[in-house]
Amino acid sequence: MTGSTALSWLTTNLPAFIVAIGILVSVHEFGHFWVARKMGIRVLRFAVGFGKPLWSRVAKKDGVEYVIGSIPLGGYVKMLDEREGEVAPEDAPFSYNRASPWKRILVLLAGPAANLIFAILAYSVLLMIGIPSFKPVIGDIKPDSIAARAGLRSDDLIVALQSREVGTIESVLMGLIDNVGDGAVKLRVRGDMGAGETRDVVLQTGEGRLDLTDPQTMMPGLGFDFWQPSLPAVIGTIVPGGAAERAGLKTGDRITVIDGQPIKNFNNLVTLVKSRANKAVVFSIQRGTEIMDVTVNIGQQIHDGHNEGVIGVGVQQTNPVIPDQLRAVQKFGPVSALLRGAQQTWETSAFTLKMVWKMIVGEVSTKNLTGVVGTFEYSGVAARQGALSFLGFLTVISISIGIFNLLPIPMLDGGQILYQLVELLKGSPVSERIQLISQQIGVAMLLMLLSLTLYNDIARQLS
16 A cells, blocks of 8 residues: 555545444434334434444434444434333333334334435435536447447437437446346437437347446447546556666656657557556657657556556646537526425336346346445545535445345345244234344355445556
8 A cells, every 4th residue: 555545544534434324324223213203112322333332312303322433334212122121110111022023124224215315315416406417428449349230329318218318427337237238228419419310229248247237337438428528648657666667757747759659648548558468668758848758667456357557647737628519518496496306206216226126137247246345445436536426425334334234135124024024914023033043144145245345446456
């Protein structure tokens, strides 16, 4: 870990992660807390975080203990329950186990519901302020790729995917992840950035379609990317010990030619470097008014099983010019924003459940799953991009937490709801033996899921 990476980890990623988890766990547990009290169930403790308490306070009015734990990876609401200890006879009517199954179901549903309500409100705020995005205009196309064989062209604007209208890059990406595993994706496009003729193209994903459901390999596998601002090939950062530093390149150098090929922009530079792993290549650079040639011994890294050239430089940050016709801003009034926020939350929730099912039946790669490490990294990236980006990140994670907790796994709210439904049907609680066995299975399932997400996170870091 370099000094700058460690500093970023401490100053941005860690605080952003703690704030994100703290907010979303508080929202989730407040749902349980509020509905339990409305149902006449006594709450003993409201905790955000686990482990040794960093702060705690007992409310004089109702005796609830509010706690902030030292490990910010969850939280809980402790309710009065005769199964967990002795309860005074006069307090027994207020215990969780004495409540009817329907009341317990409402309490259990309240946590995930609170996360979804938070997402609706957050989406509404973003839509009132205005969510900036880009229209899905095709950039470079790889020769003899799926996109090239389908007849997709640079500067095509995608206006529909599987007969559904799309207006932003994000909506196209969600549609592609949802449909590339089916073998064919139908796109309706307009040439010349939307000013040309309309035509239909079909991306035939073929036998390798499962691999394409991995977000990291989908776009390279399809063979196209989206239009993006052209950044000049000027070095902004240099990785210590990398090929660029060893060759004597410096921040501010403009790379004009590689191996005899003129460099149009930084993306062009990346493409040419990737194809020249472990080669000594002559770079022509402009340093101030001086033009010079430098031999760079390009290094390599393994990405998706392939060797890729790397020299260890980052682009110099500038403010590129973006044509107005490529901008897509979603902005609405308060009422419309609330309705669209509810619609967006519903669609994202349905999409999440659909992806979970497709992963279970093997139609979508499990590499889509992200765990604690990935969330940690994404929270830092979102925080660095500003408050609106961070709120958008919270919205997506809140939906994920809400949906995940509704899964019928015994350790989660969904599994507990299943117990209550069984009790309603058979007229008596699920036996302690069955609960113990199912909880052991649930723990095993969660550990397997945690291991898988951790593996995915580490694999992303290494790539």
